[in-house]
Amino acid sequence: MIEDEDSNGDSNLLRCGEMKMVWVRDIDSLYNFIGYVVLRAPNRFPIEDYLVPDVQMDLDRAFVELRRGIAFVCPQDSGQEETLSRLLDASLIAYKTGNEVSGAHHLHAFQDCIFKK
Numbered sequence: 001m002i003e004d005e006d007s008n009g010d011s012n013l014l015r016c017g018e019m020k021m022v023w024v025r026d027i028d029s030l031y032n033f034i035g036y037v038v039l040r041a042p043n044r045f046p047i048e049d050y051l052v053p054d055v056q057m058d059l060d061r062a063f064v065e066l067r068r069g070i071a072f073v074c075p076q077d078s079g080q081e082e083t084l085s086r087l088l089d090a091s092l093i094a095y096k097t098g099n100e101v102s103g104a105h106h107l108h109a110f111q112d113c114i115f116k117k
Helices: 027-040 059-073 079-096 100-115
Strands: 002-005 011-013 019-021
Touching: 027 059, 027 100, 059 079, 059 100, 079 100
Parallel strands: none
Antiparallel strands: 002 011, 002 019
């Protein structure tokens, strides 16, 4: 799905402006996207021929999408939101410092907090 943002930061689908790909649209797509990131991070994201270079998936964009998913699973300003954000922070730092195993472990912990009950 392609989405853009207006000057207020509000999302609008298929409007003129700077387009970006939206990968996480609901809880199911979040689940799938976590697996995609675990398999592709930090630098094995494929080049999609239908996307311009400035919207291709990379590590930073992947974590923006993962953070988008938090809104689907918990209310804003909740304790769970903070826990999930901290797990994503730890994962991103691990990936950026070359520790792929730790990054993946933190993403699995993120996934378990959401989907294991």
